[in-house]
Amino acid sequence: MPEWLVEDGIGETRAILVEGDRVLAAKLRWPGELHAGQQVTAKLTTKRGTRGTGTLADGREILLDRLPQSASEGASLSAVITRGAIAERGRLKLPAARPPEAVTAAADDAFSIGKKVHRFPAGLWEEVWAEASRGEIDFDGGSLLFSVTPAMTVVDVDGDLPPRELALRAARALGEALPRFDLGGSIGIDFPTLEAKADRKAVDSLLENVLADRPHERTAMNGFGLVQLVARLEGPSLLHRLASSRTGMAARMALRRAERVEGAGVTLLTVHPALKAKISDEWITELERRTGRPLRIETDPGLAIEAGAAQIVGHD
Structure with missing residues (x-):
């Protein structure tokens, strides 16, 4: 069975989901960061309808959503972080939070349920880190090239296989890459152009299967091979950290x-x-x-x- 392992590093804590000698997913947390699932108390600084901003005791600001009508500026309220801060080119997206009653049950926190180990098995973290550093994951016959932009993460499919086979193999690789990089948010995938509608539907069907366990919304592949998906975003991915x-x-x-x-x-x-x-x-x-x-x-x-x-x- 897959098992989360947690390694306390210097300046960061790492978590990997391991099955045998394979890393299925990876996460990274830096000290002092607000992270998804964390409960905080904030002073409601501004309110516009159901949204507003709050200030924590240490002066940090958070974005608030799903505020009750009764909440008033200046009041102290409890909130649950739903997304950590994300640094982007030229700006910082503040952490997002909601009142506890407006937060749906989240998956178990890997850092809490994982097995604490002195060291990960040799080579596992190094492999994931190297892939994220290159922004590239190879698969048999091709590769996925990742580029982080302020608007979305763009994935380019590269390879020399016939277009249909390349697209299908890339779809399988993409299903593995998202949890390995802890990647969420808006993601655009540029598959090879598939002229036959049946081929595009085959890729859509495969994506449905490989992403079945990952909450997301997705467009069907268009005639140019483009697919956009939006997955749950809880904080900066390994790719975002390396970009910023x-x-x-x-x-x-x-x-x-x-x-x-x-x-x-x-x-x-x-x-x-x-x-x-x-x-x-x-x-x-x-x-x-x-x-x-x-x-x-x-x-x-x-x-x-x-x-x-x-x-x-x-x-x-």
């Missing part, structure tokens, strides 16, 4: 590599200069506590942002 905070994601991944190397001596972490600036003293202290080794950071401007490397060297 690539250096922060890469810094956390570099620290994870440094934490996983074994041996006595000094941990030498070699990273792009931009990553060194992102690694806080608090993170360094935590890494040294976890490993029992001092950390030395060196920079190499020739390295890619994602290419931080860790090794054990002799004592200073």
Whole structure:
């Protein structure tokens, strides 16, 4: 049976749904973030009909929906976060929330029900992270190319197979990709053009099957091969985090590599200069506590942002 595993990292907590040696789904949470399902108390700052804004005790703002008629500005009210904040180019979408009575029962929280582990099985998180970093998932005969835009996530289907077969294989891969990237919201998929209506219906039917367990709405494929779907959005996907905070994601991944190397001596972490600036003293202290080794950071401007490397060297 698939099982959620949870790994407490430095600067982030990771969760993966594992079946055998395959990752079926992945989630990521950073400390201090408001996340879906979290209960908060807010002061109702503004109200326009059933919508408004609220302010938490720490000063953060949230968007409120489904407000009761009796709610008045200045009042304190309970709310449940339905979507975490999402950073986009040039703006930040505030967290969204609703009164508890207006929230439908959500799925179990992976971070609460998952099995806490010291380390994920080797290679599993690395594989998902690399796919999200590239924005690409390969399948037999083709690949899915993901591009995050402020309006939607666009998926381009690429490959050399006959159009019908390529589209069908891409549809299967898409069903696996969405939970692996924790991807929701508005998603546009550019399949190869299928002239025959029967071929388009075959792809629509397959999408219905592979997405059956994922709440969504979807258009039928049009004559140009375009499909748009809207899936439940609870927070930033791995793709969104890499698009808006690539250096922060890469810094956390570099620290994870440094934490996983074994041996006595000094941990030498070699990273792009931009990553060194992102690694806080608090993170360094935590890494040294976890490993029992001092950390030395060196920079190499020739390295890619994602290419931080860790090794054990002799004592200073």
